[in-house]
Amino acid sequence: MEGGAPAPPCRFFASALVSPACDAEALAKAQVRRAKADRALGVEPSRSGAAFFLFMAGGVGMICALMGVERQSNRCFPLSGRRVFVAGHSGLVGSALTRRLSDENGAKILTVSRGELDLRNGPAVTTFLEKERPDAVIVAAGRVGGIGANRKQPADFIYDNLMIEANVIHAAWKAGVRRLVNFGSGCVYPRECSQPMRPEQIGTGPMEPTSEPYSTAKLAGMIMCDAYRRQHGVAYINVIPAGVYGPGDCLDPERAHVVTALMRRFHEAKQTGASEVVLWGSGRPQRELLYVDDLAEAVLLLLERYDGEAPVNAGSGQVCSIAELAACLVEVTGFKGRIAWDTSKPDGAAAKTLDWTPLRQMGWNPRTGLAAGLRRTYEWFASRVSE
Ligand SMILES: NC(=O)c1ccc[n+]([C@@H]2O[C@H](COP(=O)([O-])OP(=O)(O)OC[C@H]3O[C@@H](n4cnc5c(N)ncnc54)[C@H](OP(=O)(O)O)[C@@H]3O)[C@@H](O)[C@H]2O)c1
Numbered sequence: 167m168e169g170g171a172p173a174p175p176c177r178f179f180a181s182a183l184v185s186p187a188c189d190a191e192a193l194a195k196a197q198v199r200r201a202k203a204d205r206a207l208g209v210e211p212s213r214s215g216a217a218f219f220l221f222m223a224g225g226v227g228m229i230c231a232l233m234g235v236e237r238q239s240n241r242c243f244p245l246s247g248r249r250v251f252v253a254g255h256s257g258l259v260g261s262a263l264t265r266r267l268s269d270e271n272g273a274k275i276l277t278v279s280r281g282e283l284d285l286r287n288g289p290a291v292t293t294f295l296e297k298e299r300p301d302a303v304i305v306a307a308g309r310v311g312g313i314g315a316n317r318k319q320p321a322d323f324i325y326d327n328l329m330i331e332a333n334v335i336h337a338a339w340k341a342g343v344r345r346l347v348n349f350g351s352g353c354v355y356p357r358e359c360s361q362p363m364r365p366e367q368i369g370t371g372p373m374e375p376t377s378e379p380y381s382t383a384k385l386a387g388m389i390m391c392d393a394y395r396r397q398h399g400v401a402y403i404n405v406i407p408a409g410v411y412g413p414g415d416c417l418d419p420e421r422a423h424v425v426t427a428l429m430r431r432f433h434e435a436k437q438t439g440a441s442e443v444v445l446w447g448s449g450r451p452q453r454e455l456l457y458v459d460d461l462a463e464a465v466l467l468l469l470e471r472y473d474g475e476a477p478v479n480a481g482s483g484q485v486c487s488i489a490e491l492a493a494c495l496v497e498v499t500g501f502k503g504r505i506a507w508d509t510s511k512p513d514g515a516a517a518k519t520l521d522w523t524p525l526r527q528m529g530w531n532p533r534t535g536l537a538a539g540l541r542r543t544y545e546w547f548a549s550r551v552s553e
Contacts, residue, residue, distance in 0.1 A: 243302070243345055243401070243470050246272035250469075251300040251343075253285060253334050254307025258423060259349065259407070261414035262462040263304055271466065276300050286329040288337070295334075295341035302345040302469060303338045305331065305387070309380075312427060313446065313514050315420045316377045324379035331387030335402065339394050347469050350388045350406040350477055352454075352518040353381040361452075362521040365406075365477045374515040392475055404477035405465055408520050412458030412539060413546035425455065425540065428492055429547055432501040441503040446511035449489030454519045456482040457534035457542075464530050471528065481520035482532045494537065498544045 250267060254260040255277040267273045276298055283294050285307050295303075309326035316323055331348065338346050355363040356371030373381045391402040411425035419427060428445070435443045464480045472478060486494070492505055534542075 242473060245302075245466065245470055247274070248301040249274045249276050249298070251276040251295070251298065251303045253303065253305050253330070256280070257306055257308075257310070258410055258412065258415045258458055259461060259465075260304075260306035262412065262458040263306060263465060266459065266462040266466060285333055286326060288329070288333045291333040292337040292340060295337040295343070299341050300343060302347075303334065303343050304347045304465065304469070305334050306349060307334070308349070308384075310423070311380075311421050312424065313376050313512055316380055317512075320379040323377075324383045327380060327383030328386055331383065331390060335387070335390050335394060339398055339400060339402075344400050345469065346391065346400070346402040347465055348387055348391045348402065348404050349384075350404050351381065351384040352406060352408060352520060353377045353515070354385040354388065354406070355518070357515050361517050362454075362481065362519040363479070364521045365479065368477070376512050376514055388477060395475060401473040403468060403472055403474065405468060406477050406479045406520065407461050408454035408456040408479075408481045409518070410456050410458050410461055412543050414458060415543075417547075417550060424453065424488070425491070425495070425543060426547065428495050429499060429540075429544060430551075432492075432495050432499040433544075433547065433551065435503055436499055436501045442506055443501070443503060444506045444508050445488070445492060446508055447488065447513040448509050449487060449492065449505075449507050451488050451513045451515065452485055452517040452519060453488065453491065454481050454483070454485045455491070455536060455539070456480060456484070456532060457539040460532035460534050463533075464525055467528060467530050468525075476524070478524055479520035479522045480525060481522035483522075484532075484536045485519050486536070494540055495544075498540050 245267070250273050252260050252263050252267070252275060255264045255275075256279070264275050264277065267275050278294065283290055285291055307330050309323050309330075311319075311323070335346065335348065352363070353374055354368055355373070356367065356369075357374040358371055359367050368385070373385075388404045391404050394400055395402045409424060411423055415422050415426040417426070417430070419430060422430065431443050431445070434440075460482065461480055468478055489505075489507075495501075496505070
């Protein structure tokens with residue numbers, strides 16, 4: 167910490183949340199911190215930089231702060247030529263990120279398999295990052311699963327996620343990485359959160375109990391990122407995606423995300439000629455679904471241009487109930503039987519939809535409609551299971 171001054175308070179994670187209406191002084195301090203981080207990053211401040219801020223702190227800056235957006239230069243961290251370590255590159259999100267990074271941007275992708283580096287092993291992670299010294303890190307590794315897996319292995323969910331986040335974030339900072347994207351999750355919001363959810367609502371109520379160990383670890387990772395940016399002036403940011411789906415998901419039923427898990431059930435029922443598929447819960451919970459390549463595009467945009475303490479929601483506006491999703495998947499897979507709902511099983515949170523206004527204001531919009539995304543995912547799925 168510089169000059170022994172206390173790190174500024176976090177606006178987004180305290181259980182007694184600080185009002186989002188921060189004052190001009192706090193905004194000015196945030197701007198100074200950001201300018202320091204930009205200098206450290208070798209980033210040219212945009213021409214409108216500090217002068218703009220000083221003039222507008224009481225006006226536009228305040229409006230931006232209220233909306234959870236901090237003013238950004240247009241292209242503050244161009245990816246071209248940078249080495250980006252994607253932790254968890256074989257997963258749903260990580261594989262889309264590496265696809266996207268290799269398609270464009272001219273970035274150099276750094277990956278390592280889990281067999282070579284278990285991210286729960288702190289010293290090994292430190293050695294790896296100190297040797298490789300990437301320019302940026304994306305933490306897309308974690309233990310992820312549905313309600314069943316979360317209930318069966320709560321200890322694994324909290325331990326693995328805490329260890330991965332703690333090891334990667336800390337080792338990245340030690341290795342001099344100035345830019346990092348960490349993933350939160352919609353389940354860090356309170357179970358009874360008003361919809362669509364906004365970052366300032368985090369910590370205002372108890373989380374959904376079925377996934378609490380996982381959510382607690384995700385929230386800890388987010389707070390850790392924020393703590394490192396406040397104490398060390400690094401550009402470590404948090405992204406909270408909606409329910410992600412698409413090619414690249416794990417086919418193991420225990421680990422697959424909701425779309426692939428349901429798809430698999432209908433696909434197998436079609437293959438075996440089963441007349442009924444029984445699904446957990448009532449089918450009523452509302453979920454927002456985001457195609458994974460759209461998320462990857464949002465993440466790279468944020469990596470290049472966003473350096474704010476507010477977590478950024480990445481939603482899609484494509485909201486449906488689990489029953490509606492199942493009906494779409496029946497059509498996509500060609501299953502001819504009926505769906506039965508086992509209401510003795512838990513539903514999870516009643517609704518999980520995100521307010522993603524800040525990303526929209528940065529010019530990002532998801533390109534993939536739900537019907538097209540599900541068809542594309544099924545094409546990928548069918549080709550994988552027939553291999
Ligand atoms: N998908 C969503 O709907 C969603 C929504 C919100 C937030 N997120 C967050 O986004 C991130 C990525 O999620 P995802 O959906 O892409 O998960 P995923 O498909 O399960 O992928 C997880 C990745 O992490 C790797 N990994 C797990 N444990 C590891 C360890 N101990 N050492 C090294 N690598 C390890 C996995 O490697 P192996 O394949 O080799 O095991 C895999 O590459 C997670 O932080 C998740 O919490 C996802």
